[in-house]
Amino acid sequence: MTSTRASTGTRANTALGSGLVCYLVVGYVIAAGGDGYLLTVASLAAVNVVLAVGFSIVYAQSGQFSFATAGLAAAGAFGYAWFAKHMPAEIALVAAVAATTVLGLAIRLATIRLSRLYFAIASVAVGGLITIVLVNWESLSGGASGVGPVPAVTFGMVDGEELAGVFLIAWLLSAVAVAAGSLLYRSAWARDLLVVKDLRHIGQNDGLPIRRLELEAYAVHAAFTGLAGVMLASTGTFISIASFDISMALQVLIMVVLGGSGRVLGPVIGAAVITPLPEILHGAGKWSGMVYGITLLIVLVALPDGVLGLWDRFRAWARARLVRPGTVRVEGGSP
Amino acid sequence: MNAPEVDALEVKDVKVHFGGVYALKGVSLTVPSGMCVGLTGPNGSGKSTLVNAVTGVVDAAGEVRAQGTPLQLSRPGRAARLGLRRTYQTPRVHPKLTGIENVCTGHRLMAGRSASAAVFRRMRAGAAERDRRRDAEAALDRVGGSAAADVTGAVMTYGQRRLVELARVLVAEPRVLLLDEPSAGLNDTEVTALRTLIADLAAEGVGVLLIDHRISLLNEVCDRLVVLEEGLKLHEGEPADVWRHDRVRAAYIGELDDAGN
Ligand SMILES: Nc1ncnc2c1ncn2[C@@H]1O[C@H](COP(=O)(O)OP(=O)(O)OP(=O)(O)O)[C@@H](O)[C@H]1O
Numbered sequence: 001m002t003s004t005r006a007s008t009g010t011r012a013n014t015a016l017g018s019g020l021v022c023y024l025v026v027g028y029v030i031a032a033g034g035d036g037y038l039l040t041v042a043s044l045a046a047v048n049v050v051l052a053v054g055f056s057i058v059y060a061q062s063g064q065f066s067f068a069t070a071g072l073a074a075a076g077a078f079g080y081a082w083f084a085k086h087m088p089a090e091i092a093l094v095a096a097v098a099a100t101t102v103l104g105l106a107i108r109l110a111t112i113r114l115s116r117l118y119f120a121i122a123s124v125a126v127g128g129l130i131t132i133v134l135v136n137w138e139s140l141s142g143g144a145s146g147v148g149p150v151p152a153v154t155f156g157m158v159d160g161e162e163l164a165g166v167f168l169i170a171w172l173l174s175a176v177a178v179a180a181g182s183l184l185y186r187s188a189w190a191r192d193l194l195v196v197k198d199l200r201h202i203g204q205n206d207g208l209p210i211r212r213l214e215l216e217a218y219a220v221h222a223a224f225t226g227l228a229g230v231m232l233a234s235t236g237t238f239i240s241i242a243s244f245d246i247s248m249a250l251q252v253l254i255m256v257v258l259g260g261s262g263r264v265l266g267p268v269i270g271a272a273v274i275t276p277l278p279e280i281l282h283g284a285g286k287w288s289g290m291v292y293g294i295t296l297l298i299v300l301v302a303l304p305d306g307v308l309g310l311w312d313r314f315r316a317w318a319r320a321r322l323v324r325p326g327t328v329r330v331e332g333g334s335p
Numbered sequence: 336m337n338a339p340e341v342d343a344l345e346v347k348d349v350k351v352h353f354g355g356v357y358a359l360k361g362v363s364l365t366v367p368s369g370m371c372v373g374l375t376g377p378n379g380s381g382k383s384t385l386v387n388a389v390t391g392v393v394d395a396a397g398e399v400r401a402q403g404t405p406l407q408l409s410r411p412g413r414a415a416r417l418g419l420r421r422t423y424q425t426p427r428v429h430p431k432l433t434g435i436e437n438v439c440t441g442h443r444l445m446a447g448r449s450a451s452a453a454v455f456r457r458m459r460a461g462a463a464e465r466d467r468r469r470d471a472e473a474a475l476d477r478v479g480g481s482a483a484a485d486v487t488g489a490v491m492t493y494g495q496r497r498l499v500e501l502a503r504v505l506v507a508e509p510r511v512l513l514l515d516e517p518s519a520g521l522n523d524t525e526v527t528a529l530r531t532l533i534a535d536l537a538a539e540g541v542g543v544l545l546i547d548h549r550i551s552l553l554n555e556v557c558d559r560l561v562v563l564e565e566g567l568k569l570h571e572g573e574p575a576d577v578w579r580h581d582r583v584r585a586a587y588i589g590e591l592d593d594a595g596n
C-alpha cells in the first residue's frame with residue numbers, strides 16, 4: 001500500500017521533471033530561432049502561464065472569484081519598476097512580489113467577512129481602485145504616460161538589452177512558477193482547499209481553519225500575479241497603466257476554465273491556447289473579435305471540464321475499452 | 336482541570352425556528368463522557384436540527400456546553416475546537432477525493448498543511464502526510480471501510496460514503512461524537528460492526544449522541560434514550576423503560592412494528 005503510494009509520488013515528480021525539461025527546451029528553441037514577433041508573443045505566454053496558475057489556485061481550487069488580477073499585476077509591475085531604480089533587478093523582483101503578496105493579503109483580510117459573491121464584486125472595485133491610485137501616484141507610475149525604460153531581470157546570465165535573453169529569463173521564471181504550482185496542487189493544503197470550497201460547513205465542523213486556508217490561497221494568487229507583473233515590466237521596456245484593465249482578469253478566467261482544474265497542467269494548457277489565439281485570428285480582419293468570441297463559446301460549451309476533463313474522459317474510455325471481455329473488474333466491496 | 340465527571344455535551348433549552356416553523360421548542364439533554372445517549376423520535380421531530388444547532392449549521396438559541404466549555408451558538412467550527420465531531424444524515428464526502436484523502440482532511444495534525452510548507456518544507460510536510468495517511472488507513476479499517484480507500488467519493492456506494500464519513504470524524508479522535516443515523520444504508524454485518532464500534536468508543540470515554548431509527552441498535556448500545564416529538568422532549572430514560580411509555584408508543588405507531596418490536 002505504502003509502496004504504491006510512494007511510487008505514485010515519484011511518478012508525479014518524474015512527470016513534473018520531464019515536463020519542465022520539455023518546457024525549458026521549447027523556451028530555448030524559441031529564444032534561439034524566434035524573431036522579434038514570436039519572442040513578444042512567447043513572452044506574453046510566459047506571463048499568462050504565471051497569471052493562470054495563480055488564478056487557478058485561488059479560483060478553481062479554493063472557490064474565491066477574484067477580479068483584482070489587473071490591479072495586482074500592475075502593483076507588481078510598477079513596484080518592480082520603482083524598486084529597480086534603487087536596487088539590483090533581482091532583488092527588486094523579490095521585493096515587488098513580496099509587496100504584491102502583502103497587498104493581496106491586506107485586500108483579503110479587509111474583505112474576509114464578505115460572502116463569496118460579494119467578495120467577487122468587491123474585488124472588481126478593489127482592482128479598479130489600485131489602478132486609480134497608481135494613475136494618480138505619478139512618481140510611481142508616471143501617470144497616464146507610463147514609466148520606462150525599465151531594466152530587465154537577467155540574473156547575470158543574459159544580456160539585458162537583447163530580447164531573446166530577456167525572454168529566456170521570463171520563460172525560466174514561469175517554469176519556476178509552474179513547478180511551485182505543481183507542488184501546491186499536489187499538497188495536503190490543496191486538498192483542504194477543495195473541501196473548504198465544496199463542503200464548507202463540513203470542513204468547518206471537521207476543524208479546518210477555513211479563513212487561514214482562504215487567505216493563503218489569495219496570497220498565492222497575489223504572489224503569482226505580482227510575479228507576472230514583474231515579468232511584464234521586465235520583458236517590455238516601457239510600462240503603462242493602460243495595459244492593466246479588467247479584460248486581463250477575464251482572459252485569465254477563460255484560460256483557467258478552458259484548461260481545466262485540479263492539476264497545474266490545466267492553467268498551463270489554457271494559457272498556451274489562449275495567448276496566441278488573437279494573433280492567429282488576426283487574419284479575420286475586422287471580424288476577429290467576433291470570431292474570437294464565437295470560437296471561445298464553442299470550445300467552452302464543448303469542454304465543460306476543460307481540456308484536462310476531456311483528456312481524463314478519453315483515458316477512462318480507453319481503459320474501459322482495453323479491459324478484455326470476460327474479465328470482471330470488482331471495484332470496492334461493500335454493497 | 337478536565338475531571339472525568341465533566342459531561343461531554345450539555346444542551347439546555349435549545350430553540351430553533353425556520354421562519355414560523357419551530358423545529359426545536361426548548362430541548363435539554365446531557366451526554367456524559369463515556370456514555371452513549373440515543374436520540375430518537377418520529378420523522379421531523381427535530382433530531383437532526385438539534386445536531387445542526389450544536390454545530391452551528393443552523394441558527395439557534397439556548398445554552399450548549401461541550402466538555403464543560405460554553406459554546407457560542409450559530410458559529411460553525413466552534414464545537415470542533417472543543418473536540419466535538421458530527422456526521423450527517425446524508426453522508427457528505429468530497430466527490431473528487433478518494434476515501435483515504437477524504438479521511439485525511441479530518442485529521443487534526445495540521446503540520447505541513449500550509450502553502451509555504453508545500454513548497455519550502457517538503458520533507459516535513461511529507462512526513463506529516465505519511466502520519467495522516469497511516470491514521471486514515473487505520474480509521475477506515477476500524478469502521479470496515481477499507482474497500483473505499485482508493486475509490487473517489489463520486490463513485491462510492493451510499494454505504495461506503497457513510498463509512499468514509501465516519502472514519503473522517505474518528506481520525507480526529509473526538510471526545511464528543513454526534514452520529515446522525517449512522518446505520519442507514521448499511522447492511523447487517525456493517526450494523527453489527529457499528530454497534531461494536533460505538534460501544535468501544537464509549538468505553539474509551541467518548542460521549543456519543545446516537546440518532547437512529549433502528550430500535551434494536553439503540554436498545555443494545557445506548558445507556559439512555561431521549562425521545563423527541565415535534566421539537567419537544569417527550570420522554571427520557573433507560574432503553575427498556577422508554578418503550579413501555581404510552582406516549583412513546585403512540586408517537587411510534589407503525590414504526591415499532593417495522594423494527595420488530
Ligand atoms: N433548513 C430547514 N429549513 C426549514 N425547515 C427545516 C429545515 N431543517 C429542518 N426543517 C424542519 O424542521 C423540522 C425538524 O426537522 P429534522 O430534520 O430535525 O427532523 P428529524 O427528527 O431529523 O427527522 P428525520 O427522522 O426525518 O431525520 C421538520 O419539520 C423540518 O421540515
Ligand SMILES: [Mg+2]
Pocket residue numbers: 382383384424515
Ligand atoms: Mg434527521
